[in-house]
Amino acid sequence: MTDQKLIINDCTLRDGMHALAHQYTVDQMVEIAKKLDEAKIDLIEVSHGDGLNGNSVNYGFSRHTEEEYITAVRDVLTHSKLAALLLPGIGTREDIKMAKDLGVDTIRIATHCTEADISRQHIEYARSLDMDVVGFLMMAHMIPTSQLVEQAKLMESYGAHCVYVTDSAGALLMHETTEKITAMRENLDVQIGFHNHHNLGLGVANTILAIEAGAHRVDGSVAGMGAGAGNCPLEVLIAVTERMNINTGVDLYPLMDAADKLVRPLQQRPVQTDGNALMLGYAGVYSSFLLHTERAAKLHDVDPRDILVELGNRRMIGGQEDMIVDVALDLKRKKTT
Amino acid sequence: MNTSENTTTGVAILGSGNIGTDLLIKIQEKCPSLHVEMMVGIDPDSDGLAKARARGVKTTHEGIDGLINDTDVLERTKIVFDATSAGAHARHHELLTAHGKRIVDLTPAAIGPYVVPVANLKEHIDQPNVNMVTCGGQATIPIIWALSQLTEVFYGEIVASISSRSAGPGTRANIDEFTVTTSRGIEQVGGAQKGKAIIILNPADPPLIMRDTVYALCKPADQDKLAAAIKDVVKEVALYVPGYRLVQEPVFELFDEPGIFIPGTGHVTCLKVSTFLEVEGAGDYLPKYAGNLDIMTSAAMRVGEIIAKRLQAL
Numbered sequence: 001m002t003d004q005k006l007i008i009n010d011c012t013l014r015d016g017m018h019a020l021a022h023q024y025t026v027d028q029m030v031e032i033a034k035k036l037d038e039a040k041i042d043l044i045e046v047s048h049g050d051g052l053n054g055n056s057v058n059y060g061f062s063r064h065t066e067e068e069y070i071t072a073v074r075d076v077l078t079h080s081k082l083a084a085l086l087l088p089g090i091g092t093r094e095d096i097k098m099a100k101d102l103g104v105d106t107i108r109i110a111t112h113c114t115e116a117d118i119s120r121q122h123i124e125y126a127r128s129l130d131m132d133v134v135g136f137l138m139m140a141h142m143i144p145t146s147q148l149v150e151q152a153k154l155m156e157s158y159g160a161h162c163v164y165v166t167d168s169a170g171a172l173l174m175h176e177t178t179e180k181i182t183a184m185r186e187n188l189d190v191q192i193g194f195h196n197h198h199n200l201g202l203g204v205a206n207t208i209l210a211i212e213a214g215a216h217r218v219d220g221s222v223a224g225m226g227a228g229a230g231n232c233p234l235e236v237l238i239a240v241t242e243r244m245n246i247n248t249g250v251d252l253y254p255l256m257d258a259a260d261k262l263v264r265p266l267q268q269r270p271v272q273t274d275g276n277a278l279m280l281g282y283a284g285v286y287s288s289f290l291l292h293t294e295r296a297a298k299l300h301d302v303d304p305r306d307i308l309v310e311l312g313n314r315r316m317i318g319g320q321e322d323m324i325v326d327v328a329l330d331l332k333r334k335k336t337t
Numbered sequence: 338m339n340t341s342e343n344t345t346t347g348v349a350i351l352g353s354g355n356i357g358t359d360l361l362i363k364i365q366e367k368c369p370s371l372h373v374e375m376m377v378g379i380d381p382d383s384d385g386l387a388k389a390r391a392r393g394v395k396t397t398h399e400g401i402d403g404l405i406n407d408t409d410v411l412e413r414t415k416i417v418f419d420a421t422s423a424g425a426h427a428r429h430h431e432l433l434t435a436h437g438k439r440i441v442d443l444t445p446a447a448i449g450p451y452v453v454p455v456a457n458l459k460e461h462i463d464q465p466n467v468n469m470v471t472c473g474g475q476a477t478i479p480i481i482w483a484l485s486q487l488t489e490v491f492y493g494e495i496v497a498s499i500s501s502r503s504a505g506p507g508t509r510a511n512i513d514e515f516t517v518t519t520s521r522g523i524e525q526v527g528g529a530q531k532g533k534a535i536i537i538l539n540p541a542d543p544p545l546i547m548r549d550t551v552y553a554l555c556k557p558a559d560q561d562k563l564a565a566a567i568k569d570v571v572k573e574v575a576l577y578v579p580g581y582r583l584v585q586e587p588v589f590e591l592f593d594e595p596g597i598f599i600p601g602t603g604h605v606t607c608l609k610v611s612t613f614l615e616v617e618g619a620g621d622y623l624p625k626y627a628g629n630l631d632i633m634t635s636a637a638m639r640v641g642e643i644i645a646k647r648l649q650a651l
Binding site for chain 2: 055056057058061062063064065068088089090092093112114115117118120121122314315316317319320321322323325326329
């Protein structure tokens with residue numbers, strides 16, 4: 001464990017967008033943000049679920065523009081800093097500039113775990129704007145630790161202040177989490193972060209292991225509000241860290257209130273480790289595929305689990321939501337012939 | 338006098354990387370109307386220049402100056418393909434246009450208008466410099482263009498998935514240029530009122546063939562006619578990119594009132610058309626999975642061929 005205070009990065013308003021098909025109202029975001037701020041969360045991330053400029057047919061259109069969400073949340077924060085996510089290939093430097101101009105402090109640049117070099121443009125640009133810059137290596141379960149470290153070192157060399165092990169599929173086992181964070185700590189000079197999904201029911205457990213292995217920043221969402229079975233449930237994590245005497249500086253009660261009174265009532269489709277969500281972790285599939293898969297399964301009358309397994313077989317990665325319909329159409333054809 | 342000399346047009350290729358070398362092989366093997374006079378590189382030890390020498394093509398490793406200073410070769414060269422970089426292209430453009438050469442630009446520089454052969458080459462046939470947009474643009478703009486000939490396309494979006502191994506250092510260092518340039522091409526050439534482009538690099542091994550998905554939100558129109566137009570344009574592109582094909586029947590979804598909500602735009606009642614494509618490369622110099630590179634070189638060669646025919650006719 002590090003001696004520095006652990007930095008908590010909330011994802012309720014960004015990863016949580018996936019769970020609502022990007023349909024938060026501005027008011028809902030503001031009410032949740034006020035509670036997070038009251039709880040003294042360090043960083044609150046606001047973006048489309050797929051990062052800035054994620055509004056698209058492929059990923060879904062949000063109810064409001066990113067400018068509207070970011071501005072509204074910014075205006076109610078007294079303690080917390082604002083973060084935003086950006087995926088090169090979806091968003092561009094122009095979006096980083098927009099976020100910076102709206103008062104976003106931290107930009108997190110996310111690439112697939114083997115493609116760190118496409119983040120150079122964005123990391124260097126964000127550094128030139130004097131932002132706090134995080135590199136975010138997604139689907140970290142897919143490659144050996146040594147390769148992950150190499151990719152992380154690229155992000156470090158471009159100027160990232162922190163590099164994340166991102167378990168986008170919620171597929172990392174416990175010993176793998178410890179191994180990856182430990183290796184990152186040993187080989188990098190910058191901060192290390194951990195983000196995960198609860199698809200195998202290891203949301204809190206793996207995050208605690210990451211903290212014990214020396215992670216400086218960890219992510220979570222209130223009531224788990226995130227893609228798939230959700231993220232590490234933040235109020236549970238904080239309860240556990242308090243019991244362990246780990247200093248987060250976060251107050252538990254406002255988070256519990258936010259979870260019970262604000263977030264859970266919004267979940268039309270419960271964010272939980274049910275069959276389809278479990279399948280994501282089991283097959284190692286990107287968590288935000290869940291709702292898109294359920295929609296395609298219904299439209300084309302095939303089993304969503306078959307779609308998820310096939311997506312895993314085809315080695316599809318984050319962002320390839322278009323291939324969900326492609327797989328569904330193939331399965332449908334197979335069924336009828 | 339050999340009659341072929343009357344009908345072949347001399348060309349030069351700038352850049353001896355993957356794209357330049359694939360283009361060299363394609364032209365030599367598949368395009369009798371073009372003759373490669375010189376292959377221009379900056380690295381004497383590059384594989385591309387070695388390939389060119391082995392194939393009997395004159396080479397220089399002194400960049401554009403090596404071409405300009407070789408007066409015989411320059412005289413014979415009518416069209417120059419630039420497969421270097423956007424940064425280098427500006428100077429190439431100045432020098433070459435000063436000598437009256439026609440330029441087919443495969444870099445993201447876009448000094449000249451965007452060209453997608455099946456859609457708008459005729460319009461720009463006499464331009465001194467034409468730009469090939471991007472690989473994703475060459476693969477997807479034909480679909481948007483075909484739809485916009487029959488109905489209004491309010492919004493066009495494409496997702497290009499390419500194998501990580503086929504994305505060179507230039508693409509990787511400039512990924513924003515892909516999204517920005519392709520989006521503009523969807524609007525300017527494809528005719529969509531608003532364009533959006535997404536690119537995904539997938540590291541799967543064995544490498545995956547390039548996939549492209551095109552979404553168009555259109556004013557509702559006869560679906561059979563739209564489907565037929567998509568199939569026709571795919572056939573037309575396949576004439577110059579043999580590995581270009583439809584993977585699924587086009588999918589149509591009608592969004593009646595209130596329609597699809599796009600933040601910043603509002604509700605759009607529309608017909609959503611989804612087209613699933615695959616581009617398998619010819620495997621000339623680059624492996625077959627690199628359909629993204631193949632479609633650039635194939636489309637550029639097609640443009641060169643048509644410009645050559647035009648120059649011969651003048």
